[in-house]
Amino acid sequence: MEDYKFLFKVVLVGNAGVGKTCLVRRFTQGLFPPGQGATIGVDFMIKTVEVDGEKVKLQIWDTAGQERFRSITQSYYRSAHALILVYDISCQPTFDCLPDWLREIEEYANNKVLRILVGNKTDREDREIPRHIGEDFAQRHGMYFLETSAKEAENVERLFMEIAVELMERGGVMTHNFTY
Numbered sequence: 364m365e366d367y368k369f370l371f372k373v374v375l376v377g378n379a380g381v382g383k384t385c386l387v388r389r390f391t392q393g394l395f396p397p398g399q400g401a402t403i404g405v406d407f408m409i410k411t412v413e414v415d416g417e418k419v420k421l422q423i424w425d426t427a428g429q430e431r432f433r434s435i436t437q438s439y440y441r442s443a444h445a446l447i448l449v450y451d452i453s454c455q456p457t458f459d460c461l462p463d464w465l466r467e468i469e470e471y472a473n474n475k476v477l478r479i480l481v482g483n484k485t486d487r488e489d490r491e492i493p494r495h496i497g498e499d500f501a502q503r504h505g506m507y508f509l510e511t512s513a514k515e516a517e518n519v520e521r522l523f524m525e526i527a528v529e530l531m532e533r534g535g536v537m538t539h540n541f542t543y
């Protein structure tokens with residue numbers, strides 16, 4: 364029998380190139396991969412973390428941002444306990460697409476899903492979206508907010524650990540309301 368008490372599915376979505384795969388690799392493998400190719404369909408990684416002495420297994424689904432994979436990736440929303448919506452703080456169009464992503468989430472995800480907005484690539488000097496603009500957007504849409512850098516490992520551990528903690532706190536209710 365596998366040694367964990369909680370199992371949560373975390374799904375990353377957002378435009379192509381915002382750094383979803385790099386965030387997952389940074390968290391699960393502790394590295395920033397060079398020359399990362401675009402994700403085809405969906406990738407899957409696992410990491411077990413410890414919260415309050417309990418083992419929590421995170422199943423992390425890294426979806427392709429490209430439009431042509433949308434129908435595949437949508438099918439992963441339904442069973443997600445947490446959805447991380449990522450944009451690139453140095454690329455305005457990735458922020459402008461957020462309402463479209465939210466519509467997808469509304470349509471396909473469980474309405475109790477934990478939603479986190481992430482502005483990635485804080486190490487870049489050509490920032491286009493000020494932090495408070497991201498924060499405002501998250502607040503207006505009832506989402507948690509964090510800025511990260513997969514490259515410099517800023518807030519990446521924190522992102523996934525906070526999700527684990529929050530999901531565990533909701534744990535008792537969630538196991539009844541979510542399909543695995």
Ligand SMILES: Nc1nc2c(ncn2[C@@H]2O[C@H](COP(=O)(O)OP(=O)(O)OP(=O)(O)O)[C@@H](O)[C@H]2O)c(=O)[nH]1
Binds near residue numbers: 378483
């Ligand atoms: N400077 C900087 N570059 C990053 C960061 N995260 C990712 N990148 C770069 O952004 C590009 C895209 O990263 P990916 O992780 O493949 O992006 P993705 O969102 O998974 O893209 P798709 O798989 O096509 O949806 C790569 O060239 C990465 O090296 C970061 O935190 N800082």
